[in-house]
Amino acid sequence: MIGALTLLLSGAIQSGTSVLYGVYGETLCERVGVLYMGIEGSMVLGAFAAYMVTSETGSPVLGLGAGMLAGALLALAHAYFVITRRTNQIATGLTLMFLGLGLTAFFGRKYTSIHVDGFRELAIPLLSKIPVIGQAIFTQDPITYISFILGPLLWFLIFKTRTGILFRGTGEDEKVVFAYGVNPVLFRYLGVLAGGALAGIGGAQLSIAYTHTWIEGITNGRGIIAVALVILASWNPAKAYIGAYIFGGAQALQLILQQQGYNISPFLLLMLPYVLTLAALFAMSKQKRQVMPEELKRVINN
Amino acid sequence: MKKILLLGMAVCMAAGLSLASCSGKKQESGANAAGSAKPVGIGFIFVGARDDYGYNQAAYQGSVAVEQAFGDRVKIYRSENVPETSEASRVLEQMIQVGATVQFPTSYGHLDPALDVAKNRKDVIFFHQGGLKTSDNLGTYFGTIWEPFYLAGMAAGKVTKTNKLGFIASFPIPQVLLNINAFELGAKSVNPAVTTTVVFTGSWADPAMQTNAANSLIDGGADVLTQHQDSTKTIIEICERRGVKAVGNHADASELAPEGWVTGAMWNWGPTFIDMAQTALDGKFTGSKYDGKFRGGLKEGVVDLAPFGKNVPPDVVVLVNNAKAQMIAGDLFAFEGEVKDQTGKVVIAKGARPSVDELETCDYLVEGVIGSVAN
Numbered sequence: 001m002i003g004a005l006t007l008l009l010s011g012a013i014q015s016g017t018s019v020l021y022g023v024y025g026e027t028l029c030e031r032v033g034v035l036y037m038g039i040e041g042s043m044v045l046g047a048f049a050a051y052m053v054t055s056e057t058g059s060p061v062l063g064l065g066a067g068m069l070a071g072a073l074l075a076l077a078h079a080y081f082v083i084t085r086r087t088n089q090i091a092t093g094l095t096l097m098f099l100g101l102g103l104t105a106f107f108g109r110k111y112t113s114i115h116v117d118g119f120r121e122l123a124i125p126l127l128s129k130i131p132v133i134g135q136a137i138f139t140q141d142p143i144t145y146i147s148f149i150l151g152p153l154l155w156f157l158i159f160k161t162r163t164g165i166l167f168r169g170t171g172e173d174e175k176v177v178f179a180y181g182v183n184p185v186l187f188r189y190l191g192v193l194a195g196g197a198l199a200g201i202g203g204a205q206l207s208i209a210y211t212h213t214w215i216e217g218i219t220n221g222r223g224i225i226a227v228a229l230v231i232l233a234s235w236n237p238a239k240a241y242i243g244a245y246i247f248g249g250a251q252a253l254q255l256i257l258q259q260q261g262y263n264i265s266p267f268l269l270l271m272l273p274y275v276l277t278l279a280a281l282f283a284m285s286k287q288k289r290q291v292m293p294e295e296l297k298r299v300i301n302n
Numbered sequence: 303m304k305k306i307l308l309l310g311m312a313v314c315m316a317a318g319l320s321l322a323s324c325s326g327k328k329q330e331s332g333a334n335a336a337g338s339a340k341p342v343g344i345g346f347i348f349v350g351a352r353d354d355y356g357y358n359q360a361a362y363q364g365s366v367a368v369e370q371a372f373g374d375r376v377k378i379y380r381s382e383n384v385p386e387t388s389e390a391s392r393v394l395e396q397m398i399q400v401g402a403t404v405q406f407p408t409s410y411g412h413l414d415p416a417l418d419v420a421k422n423r424k425d426v427i428f429f430h431q432g433g434l435k436t437s438d439n440l441g442t443y444f445g446t447i448w449e450p451f452y453l454a455g456m457a458a459g460k461v462t463k464t465n466k467l468g469f470i471a472s473f474p475i476p477q478v479l480l481n482i483n484a485f486e487l488g489a490k491s492v493n494p495a496v497t498t499t500v501v502f503t504g505s506w507a508d509p510a511m512q513t514n515a516a517n518s519l520i521d522g523g524a525d526v527l528t529q530h531q532d533s534t535k536t537i538i539e540i541c542e543r544r545g546v547k548a549v550g551n552h553a554d555a556s557e558l559a560p561e562g563w564v565t566g567a568m569w570n571w572g573p574t575f576i577d578m579a580q581t582a583l584d585g586k587f588t589g590s591k592y593d594g595k596f597r598g599g600l601k602e603g604v605v606d607l608a609p610f611g612k613n614v615p616p617d618v619v620v621l622v623n624n625a626k627a628q629m630i631a632g633d634l635f636a637f638e639g640e641v642k643d644q645t646g647k648v649v650i651a652k653g654a655r656p657s658v659d660e661l662e663t664c665d666y667l668v669e670g671v672i673g674s675v676a677n
Contacts, residue, residue: 007518109382213536259672
């Protein structure tokens with residue numbers, strides 16, 4: 001038996017990690033001024049591709065690569081439609097989400113019964129022995145460890161490098177980037193592709209690292225939640241943890257509460273993650289409008 | 303750029319089409335082998351995949367049993383992953399057009415679409431799994447799977463070391479609550495100190511939630527887990543990985559947990575499906591026991607106890623098997639009073655044996671279950 005706090009923390013991280021990758025991915029898309037509602041589709045394609053390749057090759061590393069690629073491929077379709085063909089971003093993203101869900105349901109059927117070993121939890125020596133947080137934070141799968149450092153890394157790339165300024169500039173005012181002599185379309189494509197790849201990793205975490213299962217619709221709306229959580233993170237990858245872990249933590253918390261036998265309806269408890277996410281969005285609603293990338297405002301106001 | 307994309311899409315679509323037509327062809331050749339007498343078409347639709355180690359696998363195995371029993375005299379049509387929407391009506395309708403005269407819509411939510419089709423297709427007999435509504439040419443069937451759950455609970459109550467059992471459930475509906483209650487009652491009959499902690503995931507198939515729930519229960523001290531989800535694979539594999547014991551549901555999944563498998567409740571649809579198909583083929587549906595609400599149990603062979611795992615002590619196997627024999631003989635009833643709910647209120651009076659209809663209105667958890675169904 002371990003303490004409730006450890007349980008809550010490790011539950012928050014475990015069920016939050018896939019969402020966290022979704023938030024990273026969507027942040028990159030929106031930073032270049034593209035709203036990608038198809039994150040869920042990239043995630044589910046990533047989950048399936050990772051599972052399929054891991055089961056065929058036995059290598060979770062190759063599986064992870066396939067997950068990234070699959071997530072990026074769907075995002076490429078989105079990029080082509082909305083950047084090159086200028087289709088409606090919301091409609092295109094939603095359609096691609098259903099395309100991803102449909103494709104994987106069709107091709108994934110025979111993998112539902114196949115066992116995949118995938119990635120295992122690795123306890124980090126010494127660190128995992130720290131009371132309470134040790135077991136929660138430092139006994140995770142490799143994809144989760146990568147997610148820990150990815151936030152600051154992406155933040156650094158976007159906010160502290162020259163390329164990052166141009167990258168962000170694409171989402172703020174493409175004319176300025178253009179005037180600087182750089183083609184904003186290039187950055188748009190780059191941002192959306194990278195975003196899709198990250199979402200693909202999130203899906204891979206679900207299928208080959210966390211649940212070791214493939215089933216159609218495994219993402220179950222986690223990609224859609226990720227789109228909402230980007231706002232909570234103020235389009236800043238270093239703050240992506242907040243929303244993802246609030247969501248994951250609420251899920252873990254409601255499971256813990258159910259086990260205490262309090263006389264609360266399980267239906268109410270199951271809503272907790274969504275209610276908490278909404279509450280957090282509400283609490284921060286005023287200040288967010290200012291940090292939203294300008295090009296994105298144009299997309300939404302269209 | 304544009305051309306590459308278009309080409310890619312065309313290839314994808316072609317691949318999809320050829321796959322679809324291949325599987326269609328395979329079924330066609332099966333029909334041609336039937337010989338002179340025209341085979342009777344029997345259709346099965348499933349809400350999920352046939353190999354989910356769960357509800358759909360059990361129903362699929364039933365369809366295989368029918369195929370084997372009737373051989374060339376029947377032609378089997380199957381469709382998996384049929385959603386519980388008007389899509390189900392469309393699939394049923396399509397199967398009828400190609401020759402199905404007996405239909406098995408096997409998911410709870412296929413009932414309304416099936417009733418729609420049944421209204422206009424009086425020449426087709428429908429057997430729906432788990433429903434509460436019937437019509438002239440549509441009967442429903444189900445099994446009292448809480449019987450083997452009681453027996454599996456006995457085994458779990460014997461093998462637990464922490465006296466804490468875990469139950470990962472989907473929704474607090476009667477069919478699910480009955481299984482949780484039977485599991486705890488069975489466990490308590492052999493081990494008064496045992497409790498069952500239940501968590502509801504609010505979904506039939508969300509592996510991430512299942513994983514979270516299983517880890518949470520194990521970390522909370524539970525050392526035997528069972529479940530009521532559509533696919534049982536994820537949870538059973540976690541049990542094996544984390545070294546706790548697993549009790550299955552729907553289908554025999556012992557191969558997923560060679561060390562930790564205890565036993566499980568499972569469907570045994572084969573004999574019932576064959577009998578139902580025979581009744582329909584003989585034109586004797588109307589007035590038969592399947593013409594309405596049919597409920598079978600251990601005695602009728604509709605449900606069964608899964609094989610025991612290799613690490614279950616022999617005395618436990620003997621104990622549970624004896625109880626199973628008593629249950630079949632009618633000497634043991636899972637919900638025989640007195641049964642109290644969580645608040646200590648008597649819900650089944652001493653000595654009473656509620657009917658299946660009465661039980662299927664269950665909205666409480668019994669004493670010894672930790673969890674809530676507060677509405």
